[in-house]
Amino acid sequence: MAVTIRDVAKLAGVSRSTVSRVINAKGEVDPQTAAKVWQAVKELEYHPNTSARALVRQRTDTIGLMLPDVTNPFYEKIIKGIEATTNAAGFNLTFYNTYEDLAGRRRMILSAIEGGKVDGLIIVGSHLGDKSTLLEMIARGLPISLIERSFSDPSIPCVVSDNKTGARLAVEHLLSLGHRRIGFITGNLHYQTAIERLEGYKETLSQHGIPIEDELIAFGDFEHKSGYEAMRQLLALPMPPTAVFASNDMMAIGAIQAIGEAGLSVPNDVAVVGYDDITFASMVHPQLTTIRQPLYEMGALAAQGLIERLKNGLETEPFKKFLPVELVVRKSCGA
Amino acid sequence: MAVTIRDVAKLAGVSRSTVSRVINAKGEVDPQTAAKVWQAVKELEYHPNTSARALVRQRTDTIGLMLPDVTNPFYEKIIKGIEATTNAAGFNLTFYNTYEDLAGRRRMILSAIEGGKVDGLIIVGSHLGDKSTLLEMIARGLPISLIERSFSDPSIPCVVSDNKTGARLAVEHLLSLGHRRIGFITGNLHYQTAIERLEGYKETLSQHGIPIEDELIAFGDFEHKSGYEAMRQLLALPMPPTAVFASNDMMAIGAIQAIGEAGLSVPNDVAVVGYDDITFASMVHPQLTTIRQPLYEMGALAAQGLIERLKNGLETEPFKKFLPVELVVRKSCGA
DNA sequence: CTGTTAGCGCCTTCAT
DNA sequence: ATGAAGGCGCTAACAG
16 A cells, blocks of 8 residues: 555654645644654655545646647647646646547546546647637636637637738748749648638738739648648649748648659749748758747746636636747748 | 536435446446436536545556657657557556656656556656666556566566667668668667667678778767767768668758758768658658657557556566567668 | 644445 | 445644
């Protein structure tokens, strides 16, 4: 059996409540007794039982992070930002991979929070079809923070970045380099970010008096493979684009592969811009010109907001953060 | 307050123990009452409290996965293999990022298991300096499974792959392509895998009558950046290698970047072989020739072994798995 | 400053 | 087939 608080109490010659006071630094305790208790704790290598503690405290001090897939490189910086913040605040972090399973989402959220597995939840990048579930959860008062998904409803805490401006920066960069036939690879259009970036692309072209050609818009789903395929499609056009803006870096990397396989080179034959600035963007050759989202900061802010809410209860004002993005010029455009 | 088993009992007009029997499918219960209970469960959206349940059952049905950094792409396939297996067996999975913090490792393990956060632990790729901690934990009888780290002690369950043969396959492939000056980029030599791959490189060259030249061995640490820097160093040699074998794919990708920046091309000027076959290996351009470790399977096996141990107690025989690797020929060697 | 007491929500004998 | 009672390990009033 594992060592319990009774064992520590016995060894230290005090009551269980005193041990509890000492290890939780609550209430006044004679320094002498405290020392004896710590001594016993060390000697027995006592570790308070997490379940027992959570049960009586009615909180777990852990936050859940729900996203499609932890192992997707896109989430790296968001995760690091969240992790740093939760760690600093003394919270544990546990991951929930949804694998896009819309049907299971509602149950997952409920079982996580209502089942007392976590005190609150951070949800990243949810599908537009999740709308009603999300609204219901918020209406119930469940402590939830959203990243990359916003609602006009002011009661919903969320942090998003400026996707439209991001797309504009990308397109204008290519325009300034002299490109006029600029292809676009969409993300999965069931996601808010994908839609906003597409809108940004279209609006920017229009503003510069360039007609939008449907054949220059290829549909992807944010995955590497779809970027590769979309690029092949664009390359097969009678008049292929001289530049391509992909809705995320993974697809941009896929596009670069397709360009290379076609015997063409980046940026000489085709310029490529990505989106996100994931770690890999600067690791591939040529290094990717891209739009940087402040992913680490977004994670940190979402975590911070949730933690505040957890500490102060519902009286905390729900926050809405709208973060700026920036163009990062590297090698894939020949700039 | 969250709904508890009392609420369900009251609504269904039965006692709490009956509710417990129904939801856990234990003991005989009248189908009629069972139906009433399920009805109440649904109506109230009852979710059993995880802590209370864990406290009385003395188990959490969750397995911990301890690794340096979940967001490192190397772990993707291992994680997926573990996750699929634990899910299928009804276990939850929680991650522990160690960030190479040797000092904290012992405490993390103890607090996870002794604190009753997890029933058992899978530890991936631990530093050689962890030896005593690991041995101590095993000696205590803690349920732990190791991946990418083995001990001669038969009581320690571990799954590793054949690193020496992997290195041999890589070197022989380059040899067969006519290369004679083959550079090598080591991994972090505090890890078993790095040492074994270095040994494989040296032995293979010797067997083929090629002298080992120290200047052709550059030191890396498994990170992308170190591969880049090691390659620059090799390229600066009076007589640079015509081929390079990197101890993992991330460093190989870094090496390709350095080669490209030097105005040379892969595979025409320098051939490159990686190791691991992470997902990215086939996403970069040119696609990476590499040694495939059965990472998914390694994860699955480690999880399986741990779960068996958890179910059967200590009487389960500790397992040792030694898996084969294979050469995957793609584009980075010009084969 | 310290001990006693009473649960937290659930499962599990033991009766009935 | 069902209910009553006890306790998992811990914390938090309440006394003293």
